[in-house]
Amino acid sequence: MKKTTLLLTLGLAVLTPTLSGCFPAIATGVAATAAVAADRRTAGAVVEDEQLEWKISSAIQKALGDRAHVNVTSYNRIVLLTGEVPDEAAKQRAETLAKQTENVRAVVNELIIAAPSSLASRANDASLTTQVKARLVGNRDVPAHLVKVVTEGGVVYLMGLVTRREGDAATYVARTTSGVKRVVRVFEFISEAEAKRLDHAAKQSQNGR
Numbered sequence: 001m002k003k004t005t006l007l008l009t010l011g012l013a014v015l016t017p018t019l020s021g022c023f024p025a026i027a028t029g030v031a032a033t034a035a036v037a038a039d040r041r042t043a044g045a046v047v048e049d050e051q052l053e054w055k056i057s058s059a060i061q062k063a064l065g066d067r068a069h070v071n072v073t074s075y076n077r078i079v080l081l082t083g084e085v086p087d088e089a090a091k092q093r094a095e096t097l098a099k100q101t102e103n104v105r106a107v108v109n110e111l112i113i114a115a116p117s118s119l120a121s122r123a124n125d126a127s128l129t130t131q132v133k134a135r136l137v138g139n140r141d142v143p144a145h146l147v148k149v150v151t152e153g154g155v156v157y158l159m160g161l162v163t164r165r166e167g168d169a170a171t172y173v174a175r176t177t178s179g180v181k182r183v184v185r186v187f188e189f190i191s192e193a194e195a196k197r198l199d200h201a202a203k204q205s206q207n208g209r
Contacts, residue, residue, distance in 0.1 A: 038145050038206065040161040040190075040198040041076055049074040052101060059097045064090055069116035072098070073150050075159040077105040080186050082152035084114040108186055110157065117153065124179070125151040132156055132174050141169035149174070154181035161188050163195050 039046055052074040060070050068090055070083040079098045085091045095109045117125075129151045136144040147170045148159040156174045158167075167187045174183045190198070 038143075038202055040146060040195070040202060043205070045076060048077065048103060052077065052079060052104060056098045056101050056104075059101070060094050063093055063097060066116075068094070070094055070111065071150070071152065073148065073157075073159065074104075075148050075186070076161060076188060077103055078159070078186065078188065079104050079107045080110065080150065080157055080159065081107065082110045082150060082155075082157065083112075084116050085111050086115075087113060110152070110155075110184065112153070121153065125153065128154065128156065128177065128179055132177050132180070135173045135177060136170060139169060139173050142166040142173075146170075151180075154179065155184060156180050156182075157184045157186055159186045161190055161195075161198065163192050164189055165192075166195075 041049070053072045056072045056074075056079060057070070060068070060072070064070070064085065068083065068085040070081060070085065073080040073082070079101075081094055081098060085094060091109065091111045091113060094111060095107055098104060098107045098109075129149050132149045132151070133144060136142065136147055136149075142162065143166075146160050146162055146166060150157040150159065156177070158170055158174060160167075160170075162170065167185060167189060171183055171185055174180060
């Protein structure tokens with residue numbers, strides 16, 4: 001599936017910190033038992049996402065080696081590729097390897113052609129991710145555990161199964177976090193009714209019913 005096709009089925013928005021409007025968005029872990037139970041994905045889907053990340057990362061590392069720095073994040077079988085590659089051929093190779101992996105629903109290729117990022121840059125990205133997550137915890141409009149935060153080169157990527165209202169709230173938090181260059185939403189949007197159904201199912205699973 002080409003990225004243009006993905007846009008038709010999921011939608012995509014890239015927001016800079018100076019933008020105040022909300023846009024339709026795209027959109028595109030091993031977790032502790034409590035985290036899995038609270039997730040809107042099934043426990044099986046969480047495990048499958050972790051397996052996809054490992055399989056795709058291994059395939060890309062084998063194909064591109066140290067010439068590239070590629071992070072693979074999968075959420076509900078939508079795969080996000082971030083990082084740096086040496087040329088367009090490597091970028092397309094990484095995307096092809098991800099798409100060819102069994103059970104992948106879609107691939108969002110956000111790789112850039114550049115030298116691998118420095119340790120200082122990666123440390124800054126980790127700090128930004130922590131800051132955004134901490135601010136999400138203090139936001140009552142969107143439960144923090146529903147949003148996966150990935151940062152690369154100061155760009156924050158948001159993933160998750162969320163309603164438009166939740167997605168907009170999470171986007172505002174990320175966009176107004178100091179140091180964030182822009183925000184890319186890789187969300188899968190669901191209705192309020194579907195969100196309630198999934199949350200109820202998660203509670204039942206957590207209670208062992």
